[in-house]
Amino acid sequence: MLTNKKTKIVATLGPACSTREIIKDMIDAGVNVFRVNFSHADYEDVKEKINIIRGLNEEFGYTTAILGDLQGPKLRVGVMEEGVVVQDGDLITFTTAEDILGTAKKVFMKYQNFPNDVNPGERILLDDGKLIFEIVETDKKSEVIARVIQGGELKSKKGVNLPNTKISLPAMTEKDIADAIFAIGQNVDWIALSFVKTPRDLQDLQELIAEHSEYKIPIIAKIEMPEALENIDKIVAYCDALMVARGDLGVELPAHEVPLVQKELIRRAKTARIPVIVATQMMETMITSLTPTRAEVNDVANSVMxxxxxxxLSGETATGNYPVQVIQKMTQIIEAVEDSPLIQVPQNTPQIKTKRFITKTICHHAATMANVIKAKAICTLTNSGYTAFQISAWRPNAHILVFTSNKRILTQLNLLWGVKSFMYTKDVSTDDTVTDINEIVKEKGFVQKGDFLINLAAMPIKDKGMVNTLRVSEIE
Structure with missing residues (x-):
């Protein structure tokens, strides 16, 4: 039995959930979107998983979505000798000239522009910030000398973060472009772009999608760098959703600053009426334990609040021991808190008179009115899915039920809070359509006799234009 929670769960695919049975159990337990992490993805394996998920959707009437997550320009050091340890105060040279075996004195840095991008006084963080170095000098060509601020073991191929440096790399590497083209070819529902710094990064991906697909695939901007926070207003205007990627964010920024940044980013997304995902280490303990810590339970609950x-979820479902149980636990936490009156929605009503202004206003009023008249459901007929985004952003108490003949958006909308979508292909006149949809909603058990229901539609229906009509029905 599928859960009725409104907050959605994104689960990362991996070796721990590679069979059809486990994937089905995870969907039944509450997964709404499966994430393909292209940092660790084999194309054949990804195709197989996508076919399993789509097969289950087909067979059981699920609308599970697929999100392709691009790795982005992950900086790394080269291979190290065994057991290299650096001490506080030591000097170490990072070289881009030759791929040497790393020692405590000299390490290969895979990023060629590194000496040119960095400046003395800036920091280098290694292995998720476990090791910290400060740059002493750079020859701007191939070598950088740095002092160890926080020492420890230097391991092979570990990730590098440069929190104070403006990196000249684009957000999409050659690998990302290849991965994105593959993901577009697989008709994924969403694509997430890592290390977004400016709107240009998002435009590059939009252009790539336009070049390789006749459909628009919505883009999630992953916010994990200080530069993105500086440009957040511009980024929000160019993406379709935000992800608070707390892993790298907590390395690039001091960890104690992340909680407020998380709240600010969620508020920013809500004000812009776009979806927002909170990610990383939510139920980390459940990779190896059946019980999450109290802090993790609080963390999931607070993100929902x-x-x-x-x-x-990342490692918890990709490589963890309990991929199904972690979803059940997360669903339990979500259901316990998501209906709380303590959850506030930013009340900025639509202002800007764009061509979407009428639709935005109708959706806003539908959500407000549904709460006032205690309507059980808001039903919308849509071809683009736009109304679903708008209604979801206002967080009404009513069910948000979306009817569409556009198969592409059926699964795409599954990321949105509170939205359930259904295939509807009849092309009848408006009154009949409303009656027909109300009948379907009643049959599915969302409403019963005497309940109020709000219908949104574009008149005339056959033109598939923008929503311009709001109607209140009482179920017979």
Whole structure:
């Protein structure tokens, strides 16, 4: 039995959930979106998983979505000798000239522009910030000398973060472009772009999608760098959703600053009426334990209370021992808190008179009115899914039920808070359509006799234009 929670769960695919049975159990337990992490993805394996998920959707009437997550420009050091340890105060040279075996004195840095991008006084963080170095000098060509601020073991191929440096790399590497083209070819529902710094990064991906697909695939901007926070207003205007990627964010920024940044980003997304996902280490303990810590339970609950559309699991479902149980536990936490009156929605009503202004206003009023008249459901007929985004952002108490003949958006909308979508292909006149949809909603058990229901539609229906009509029905 599928759960009735409104906050969505994104689960990362991996070796721990590679069989059809486990994937089905995870969907039944509450997964709404499966994430393909292209940092560790084999194309054949991904195709197989996508076919399993789509097969289950087909067979059981699920609308599970697929999200392709691009790795982005992950900086790394080269291979190290065994057991290299650096001490506080030591000097170490990072070289881009030759791929040497790393020692405590000299390490290969895979990023060629590194000496040119960095400046003395800036920091280098290694292995998720476990090791910290400060740059002493750079020859701007191939070598950088740095002092160890926080020492420890230097391991092979570990990730590098440069929190104070403006990196000249684009957000999409050659690998990302290849991965994105593959993901587009697989018709994924969403694509997430890592290490977004400016709107240009998002435009590059939009252009790539336009070049390789006749459909628009919505983009999630992953916020994990200080530069993205500086440009957040511009980024929000160019993406379709945000992800608070707390892993790298907590390395690039001091960890104690992340909680407020998380709240601010969620508020920013809610104000812009776009979905937002909170990700990383949500139920980390459950990789190896059946019980999450109290802090993790609090963390998931607080993300929901802040207003996240979705919460995401990474290693917990990709490589953990309990991929199904962690979803059950997360669903339990979500259901316990998501209806709390303590959750506030930013009340900025639509202002800007764009061509979508009428639709936005109708959706806003539908959500407000549904709460006032205690309507059980808001039903919308849509071809683009736009109304679903708008209604979901206002967080009404009513069910948000979306009817569409566009198969592409059926699964795409599954990331949105509170949205359930259904295939509807009849092309009848408006009154008959409303009656027909109300009948379907009643049959599915969302409403019963005497309940109020709000219908949104574009008149005339056959033109598939923008929503311009709001109607209140009482179920017979």
């Amino acid at each position: 802040d207003g996240a559309d979705a919460v995401m």
